[in-house]
Amino acid sequence: MSDHVSRGPTRRSIVGAAAGGFAALLASGRPSRAAPPTGRTTDTVRLSWLNTLLSGIAKERGDLEKRLLASDGLKVEWVGPFPNHAPSIQAVAGGSADFSFGGSTAVGFAAILGGSPLVFALFGDSLPRSTAIIVRPDSPIRSVKDLVGKSIAANRSGLGEYVLVAALEQHGIARDQVDIVYLNPPDAGPAFASGKVDAWSIWSPVVDIARESYKARDVFTEKDLNHQLDYSSFLVPRAFAEKNPDIIRAVAKAYRDEAAWVNANNREVEYLLQSRVNYSDAIRDKYIQEKREFVIYDVNDRAHLARLQASADWFTAHRVLPDKLTVTDHLAKI
Known part of the structure; x- marks a missing residue:
């Protein structure tokens, strides 16, 4: 005869079961986070560039395109150079490039407000500020x-x-x-x-x-200045971003890796830039001493998006931009 005594449900067990069931109910009703979109329609990406920015350094060194080919099977075609960001954005909007070169975000805001179907794929900054x-x-x-x-x-x-x-x-x-x-x-x-x-x-x-x-x-x-409101940005056509989220992610990572190398190799970078732009040794040495660096921000970086929205609002209030723009309406979904 077993000495185990069977007891009925206790108050504690009833409460515990109810709590567990309620938690399960909440979990089942909680919206799951959507998986990031995937896919691509091409094995070639066209990157615009400017001599003195991260894109120009990447083109000159050649490592970025090697990494993209090795890790993602992507071939890079360089489009440029451009004198400033506006014509680079025009090339993207016109279909002759896939990415703008990472110039002034204010120019990107203006292009979007002007009707260009573009989204931001990546943000950045270069320090120290020098305008x-x-x-x-x-x-x-x-x-x-x-x-x-x-x-x-x-x-x-x-x-x-x-x-x-x-x-x-x-x-x-x-x-x-x-x-x-x-x-x-x-x-x-x-x-x-x-x-x-x-x-x-x-x-x-x-x-x-x-x-x-x-x-x-x-x-x-x-x-x-008592504030900073302009940053760097890489824009792509909205349709390209929707069809090629894998390419957006791959290029963003490649630029992030490039920035890390540049920031760790300041002297070599400044000699490289001098050879491209042909300025004096005195200017080159000034930049070496300043230890210029590049910072990269993902399009999902909420803190930076808040800074960019403040930037867009300031530009609108001061008539640099003709109308209000909501930054989060114009981001690549990755």
């Missing part, structure tokens, strides 16, 4: 307040315009108190040198070359 408003050595302009009534060259909806507008705001000057002349760098340089414009808002290395070649003086530098 400046410069004048010729004989200019009577000594401060931002002296820019009132003067003509200043800048690229439309890009880093040059952003720094100029932010500098004016910081010194209590309305943008309609100056004459903003929209020129891309290849046209702005001669206009500045010949005196057709009074000042120029421009980034490195062009600004350093102008300081050296024209003895240009700084009126304001990006380091004087």
Whole structure:
């Protein structure tokens, strides 16, 4: 005869069973996180590039394309070089490139608001910030307040315009108190040198070359700003992103790996860039000392997306952009 005594359900067991059942019910009703999309329709990706940015370094070194071929079976075709981000984005929108080269995000915002069916595939930043408003050595302009009534060259909806507008705001000057002349760098340089414009808002290395070649003086530098609102971005056609999420992920990883190598090999990178852009040893050594670096942000980085939304809102409020834009409506889904 067994000495085991069978007992009925206790209060504790009933409560435990009920709790377990309730938890199971909650779990069954909880929406599961969707798996990331997969797939691709091509074995070739066309990357645009600019000499002095991460894309240009990657093209010159050749490691990025080797990694993509070895790990993902992707062949890279380089498209460019481009003088600034706007024509790179136009190439993507027009179908002659798949990725823009990682330039000013403000230009990307403007293109999307202008109707281009593009999304952001990757974000970045380059440090230290180096854009400046410069004048010729004989200019009577000594401060931002002296820019009132003067003509200043800048690229439309890009880093040059952003720094100029932010500098004016910081010194209590309305943008309609100056004459903003929209020129891309290849046209702005001669206009500045010949005196057709009074000042120029421009980034490195062009600004350093102008300081050296024209003895240009700084009126304001990006380091004087009390906030940063423009970052780097790589844009792709929306249809391309929807059909090729595997390529978006692969290229993002390749650029992330490239940035890590660049940041660890500053001296070698600066010699490489000098050979491409042909600036002086003094400028090269300045960059080596500054230890320039590239930072990469994924399109799902919530903290960075919040910064980008603040950026878009600021650009709209200050008429750099014509309308409001919600950044999260224009991201590649990966």
